[in-house]
Amino acid sequence: MNVLMPQLGETVAEGTVAKWHKQVGDKIALDELLFDVETDKVSMEVTAIAAGVITKILVPAGATVDVGTVLAVIEESAGATAAAPAAQPAAPAPAPAPVAAAPVEAPPPSWYAAMPPAMNQAAEQYTPPAAAAAAPGAAAAHASAQRDSHQRLSPAVRRLAAEYRLDLATVSGSGRNGRITRRNVLEFIQTRQSAPTQVAAAPPVAKLAPSPAAAPVARAPAPGPVPASQLGTKVAFTRIRRLTADHMVRSKATSPHVLQAVEVDFHRVDQVRKAVRDSWKAKHGHSLTYLPFIGNAVCRALQDFPHLNSSVEGDSLFLHEHVNLAIAVDLGAEGLVAPVVKSAEKLSVAQLADAIADIAHRSRTNRLKPDDFSGGTYTLSNSGTFGTLITAPIINQPQVAILSTDGVRKKPVVVETSEGDAIAIRPVGVLAQSFDHRAVDGAYSAAFLDRLRRLLETSNWSVEV
Amino acid sequence: MAELTYREAVAAGMQQEMRRDPNVVFLGEDVAAAGGVFKTTVGLLEEFGAKRVRDTPISEQAILGAAMGAAMTGLRPIAEIMFSDFFAVCWDIVANEIAKTRYMTDGQVKLPLVIKSGNGGGARFGAQHSQAVENWAMAVPGLKVVAPAFPADVKGLMAAAIRDDDPVLFFESKSLYAVKGEVPEGEHIVPLGKANVVRQGSDVTIVALALMVPRALKAADILKQQHGIDATVIDLRSLVPLDTQTILTEVAKTGRLVTVEENPRLCGWGAEISSIVSEELFWDLDGPIVRVTTPHIPLSAANNLEDMQLPNPERIVASVRQLVD
Numbered sequence: 161m162n163v164l165m166p167q168l169g170e171t172v173a174e175g176t177v178a179k180w181h182k183q184v185g186d187k188i189a190l191d192e193l194l195f196d197v198e199t200d201k202v203s204m205e206v207t208a209i210a211a212g213v214i215t216k217i218l219v220p221a222g223a224t225v226d227v228g229t230v231l232a233v234i235e236e237s238a239g240a241t242a243a244a245p246a247a248q249p250a251a252p253a254p255a256p257a258p259v260a261a262a263p264v265e266a267p268p269p270s271w272y273a274a275m276p277p278a279m280n281q282a283a284e285q286y287t288p289p290a291a292a293a294a295a296p297g298a299a300a301a302h303a304s305a306q307r308d309s310h311q312r313l314s315p316a317v318r319r320l321a322a323e324y325r326l327d328l329a330t331v332s333g334s335g336r337n338g339r340i341t342r343r344n345v346l347e348f349i350q351t352r353q354s355a356p357t358q359v360a361a362a363p364p365v366a367k368l369a370p371s372p373a374a375a376p377v378a379r380a381p382a383p384g385p386v387p388a389s390q391l392g393t394k395v396a397f398t399r400i401r402r403l404t405a406d407h408m409v410r411s412k413a414t415s416p417h418v419l420q421a422v423e424v425d426f427h428r429v430d431q432v433r434k435a436v437r438d439s440w441k442a443k444h445g446h447s448l449t450y451l452p453f454i455g456n457a458v459c460r461a462l463q464d465f466p467h468l469n470s471s472v473e474g475d476s477l478f479l480h481e482h483v484n485l486a487i488a489v490d491l492g493a494e495g496l497v498a499p500v501v502k503s504a505e506k507l508s509v510a511q512l513a514d515a516i517a518d519i520a521h522r523s524r525t526n527r528l529k530p531d532d533f534s535g536g537t538y539t540l541s542n543s544g545t546f547g548t549l550i551t552a553p554i555i556n557q558p559q560v561a562i563l564s565t566d567g568v569r570k571k572p573v574v575v576e577t578s579e580g581d582a583i584a585i586r587p588v589g590v591l592a593q594s595f596d597h598r599a600v601d602g603a604y605s606a607a608f609l610d611r612l613r614r615l616l617e618t619s620n621w622s623v624e625v
Numbered sequence: 626m627a628e629l630t631y632r633e634a635v636a637a638g639m640q641q642e643m644r645r646d647p648n649v650v651f652l653g654e655d656v657a658a659a660g661g662v663f664k665t666t667v668g669l670l671e672e673f674g675a676k677r678v679r680d681t682p683i684s685e686q687a688i689l690g691a692a693m694g695a696a697m698t699g700l701r702p703i704a705e706i707m708f709s710d711f712f713a714v715c716w717d718i719v720a721n722e723i724a725k726t727r728y729m730t731d732g733q734v735k736l737p738l739v740i741k742s743g744n745g746g747g748a749r750f751g752a753q754h755s756q757a758v759e760n761w762a763m764a765v766p767g768l769k770v771v772a773p774a775f776p777a778d779v780k781g782l783m784a785a786a787i788r789d790d791d792p793v794l795f796f797e798s799k800s801l802y803a804v805k806g807e808v809p810e811g812e813h814i815v816p817l818g819k820a821n822v823v824r825q826g827s828d829v830t831i832v833a834l835a836l837m838v839p840r841a842l843k844a845a846d847i848l849k850q851q852h853g854i855d856a857t858v859i860d861l862r863s864l865v866p867l868d869t870q871t872i873l874t875e876v877a878k879t880g881r882l883v884t885v886e887e888n889p890r891l892c893g894w895g896a897e898i899s900s901i902v903s904e905e906l907f908w909d910l911d912g913p914i915v916r917v918t919t920p921h922i923p924l925s926a927a928n929n930l931e932d933m934q935l936p937n938p939e940r941i942v943a944s945v946r947q948l949v950d
């Protein structure tokens with residue numbers, strides 16, 4: 161059976177084979193580790209869904225291919241036959257893999273054409289040897305050349321693609337047999353940079369824009385001292401950094417962001433946290449933070465403000481039935497991911513706490529599944545552990561709102577009691593929401609935040625944990 | 626500006642320098658009284674006299690031996706080898722003596738001399754009188770190698786070659802002698818080792834020398850008018866020193882290089898340029914470097930075959946299209 165590049169989330173069109181754990185000729189059992197795959201924000205292990213012998217590996221490690229591409233072939237085996245190819249790796253070789261180029265007879269050195277036989281041709285009929293294929297099998301070789309021509313990239317095209325991090329599959333070639341020329345790439349880069357709605361082109365990593373007029377003499381190191389402003393170290397973007405950068409720019413370009421914030425008294429939440437702190441940790445294996453309480457309150461508030469749990473689709477707003485909470489998880493140097501807790505509105509605070517702890521742990525151990533990234537409808541971003549006052553978060557597209565939970569500190573606050581106002585020491589923090597002004601207006605968002613604050617300050621949280 | 630033929634420009638350059646410096650003398654076969662078999666030195670005997678402008682016996686070794694001795698002892702001689710093919714009979718003096726003396730004497734003995742010679746094909750002289758041998762000269766360390774394409778450059782480069790303190794081989798294209806062009810009046814110098822971008826395009830860079838320059842320009846016109854391909858054409862003017870800066874700058878702009886050489890294929894100068902460009906500019910190349918040359922055979926005596934052997938505009942066009950399409 162064919163092993164395909166799996167669908168890694170609904171918006172993901174391609175994946176990269178990071179590593180093959182088996183080689184051609186190896187036996188593989190059901191559910192045995194077959195290969196690692198990387199996509200924009202996840203890397204995961206893929207196990208075999210059939211037992212047998214691997215007869216072909218069509219996509220080498222490191223290659224990025226479309227979802228659904230055949231990566232390998234497992235010949236399913238019944239009992240004894242499975243062992244045969246493995247025991248005899250030198251058995252008749254399988255047919256050449258379709259992607260492998262048919263061997264092409266090496267053309268003679270070009271000066272050969274200038275030797276006497278070529279002189280018999282009239283000048284007008286002079287053709288360099290590459291075009292003058294007439295040997296037996298030339299037709300097949302020619303077809304092969306045509307098929308592979310899009311992969312024959314000149315050094316200039318390869319360099320530009322690397323510097324601008326281009327996916328050349330999106331560049332159409334005007335050269336012979338569709339070959340991509342340097343001009344095609346330069347025009348593509350120019351078009352991309354001038355397109356207003358597109359993500360800004362990634363800057364070249366190696367040197368400043370090599371315009372066609374760039375003189376190569378400029379590559380000689382300039383003599384003299386380097387200005388202080390040019391001293392420093394260049395750190396290339398990692399894959400996840402670049403994807404994050406692209407997403408952020410796209411989000412800011414797509415959604416007019418508005419920030420609103422409320423100050424919340426977490427007194428009641430804190431009372432419950434403190435009451436169950438030790439027993440919770442012993443039972444659940446992780447600390448009970450403010451986040452599941454906030455998440456729970458968000459879900460409840462969104463029931464009354466469904467336009468903030470939505471996506472803009474053309475001229476309409478799509479209101480999601482469930483609240484799928486995306487939780488921003490910092491991976492340190494690795495970057496940022498936002499796995500999703502599905503249907504969070506159905507979960508108690510305790511269940512939500514467990515769910516958040518689970519995806520956070522799996523994020524940090526690289527064990528998220530593609531599905532964990534899909535379907536988010538509202539995002540929580542938690543900077544609070546660092547004691548921030550307020551954060552203006554960027555919307556996680558295609559959602560329309562994101563909430564930042566910042567630091568909770570003890571503060572003197574005025575509380576209203578039956579015996580008049582009094583000053584009390586309360587744990588207070590800011591909740592800041594960026595919303596897409598296309599979707600809703602300020603009053604709507606403010607009313608949501610007010611509801612959220614009241615829920616956090618007045619709910620009977622003891623029943624939730 | 627005056628309009629001179631290529632051959633008149635040879636005499637104009639020599640005349641300019643002989644008027645300027647009494648140490649400049651000239652010798653060769655039939656160069657004085659006859660004004661040169663190609664009439665490139667008409668009037669020099671009359672103006673500068675038999676002491677400075679001398680006819681010699683038919684002995685290339687004697688001509689170059691005399692020129693070398695004159696240069697060692699303080700004159701600035703110009704010697705003519707009538708057909709560049711004849712360098713073969715005096716190559717020991719050129720390659721082993723003239724080229725190496727300044728090095729072997731640790732700079733104590735300079736050889737400020739010019740060897741001018743009719744070079745190349747297209748003039749119906751057969752295999753032994755039609756060779757383009759600039760690549761022979763280029764292969765010998767210690768020689769400078771100049772081959773102009775236009776009358777103005779003939780005058781200016783001749784003057785620069787005479788003023789240079791090292792031996793310069795000055796190749797005149799026999800097929801260009803009758804070509805006319807504007808030549809600056811008064812003192813005119815074109816520095817050695819400076820290529821000239823004679824046509825600026827965006828699709829492909831054609832590098833040519835001497836007779837191949839007008840043919841490359843003709844090809845560029847056809848490419849533009851009939852095929853929409855815009856070519857840069859570089860006239861190298863000198864092979865040693867070689868203006869690699871201009872070559873690399875122009876190739877980087879277009880990403881494609883075609884060299885057009887009159888010398889035979891193997892180890893022609895285009896191979897050297899191809900090597901330099903692929904080393905220095907590999908990541909700017911958008912296609913293979915293509916060489917257009919005379920085939921690796923002795924030139925034919927038959928007119929139609931000679932025409933077919935030398936690179937012509939049609940062949941240049943075909944090669945460029947093969948590369949660019």
